[in-house]
Amino acid sequence: MEQSTNDDFLRALTDPELLYENAPCGYLSFAADGKIVKVNQTLISWLGFFRAEVVDKLTFKDLVSKGGKIYYEMFYMPLLRMQPMVNEINFDFIRKDGSAFPALINSSVFHNSEGKVVAVNATVYNITDRKKYEKELLDAKKQADSERSKFELLADFTPEIIFTAEPDGEISYVNRRFTSFFGLPAGGFKTRDVLSKVHAQDQFKLIRNWTAAVMAKVDFQMEIRLQTLNSESHWHMVRALPIISATGNVEKWMGSCTDINQHIKAIQHLDEFITVASHELKTPITSLNASLQLMERMVEVQGNAKLSTLMSQANRSVQKVRHLVEDLLHTGSIKEGQISLQKKVFSISDWLAGSCGHVKLEEKFNLHIAPSGIIFVEGDEQRIDQVLVNFVNNAMKYAPGSTDIYISAEILGERVKISVRDLGQGIPADKLPYLFDRYYRVDYTGGSASGLGLGLYICSEIIRRHGGEIGVDSHLGEGSTFWFTLPLFKPDLEYQRNMN
Structure with a gap:
């Protein structure tokens, strides 16, 4: 039974008449006067007629719109009389209920021995979906053109x-x-x-x-x-x-x-003023520092505890002012390209072990330095140490509740990445892109921050001049990680022999 069903199915697939009747497109044959002599079931279904209502009853013009009738007489049939085939002709077909659907027709002509048209075979393709997509595309284009016109109008003004x-x-x-x-x-x-x-x-x-x-x-x-x-x-x-x-x-x-010309000019004037003021302040600060040191010795001899305390406070204030002035001078030198680098090859592990001594002496914060292995870089050790100390000082200043500070070094391809991580309150995401800008300071709610906003700017310039990168990763409530990279130094055999 199953074999018989399969045979019937295969015969249906190869039966020309069945294929003609149930093709995915419409087939239509009409005489020279337009009378329809044959039509397949597909087209009959699209039109909503019975076959007996169409064959030998209607003409081609009866199936198309008023505009289609005119096109049939003036263009379509004259073309068929002149050439054997006419393709991609658009007609609107009218269904029995009066509704319409668009179609494309490909036609071939049969001539008699005298060369006159006897019959026309036409293939009909329902392009309703295609017209729908074309309209959607046209509407989208009109919308895009309208939006572009609005944008250009606003942009022009x-x-x-x-x-x-x-x-x-x-x-x-x-x-x-x-x-x-x-x-x-x-x-x-x-x-x-x-x-x-x-x-x-x-x-x-x-x-x-x-x-x-x-x-x-x-x-x-x-x-x-x-x-x-x-x-x-x-x-x-x-x-x-x-x-x-x-x-x-x-x-x-x-x-x-x-x-931004006015803004740049204002910054330039400010830089000029700061440079001059910094140089003018440097001499009296040096003199003041020397005087305070002398007075401190005199106080120690007298043994006055109160004066000793006041002298310590005065010394700390002078040192703070001196650091501010040095930052200003560094900024001027960096901007004018006058900063010099004394490069040499040094070990990252040895450098980290000897850095940040002031933190270790205070014993208020715990420095956790991860082993870095054998890593060498070539650079100005003092300048790079200045960057690391700045990162650590910021962790102490802006994350005072986080007594643990983590320092690590790792190799990333051809670079070494140095990171300083704290477990403080973190930095808002909208502030991160500006942290290394000149004079920029983050407003920490509920915290106290001092300085001119130059420390990180100076750090970024130092690292940039070493051919490295600098950045920060931070999430509120989770802490911050400031990092910088330096090109990895790979010693050759001659260098290793000299080291040994």
């Missing part, structure tokens, strides 16, 4: 320079402020025209950093000098953010360029 770029970084749109600032024709410009407005010292750095951001698909931010229409150079902050798709690819870049 904003005082900032606005631009967009393609995934490869090529600029695709600029607002009116962009073209007017650079003196470029609206609707067209060349990249070299824009680069010609960038200060010569900033051009290579701009191209390098922008290319790196595009390749890495990360946010771009850079301060550059742009030439205005009156040939003056003004500082601008260029920012660009990648719009990432669900697949992780960049769909577009959105960018802006903000005039």
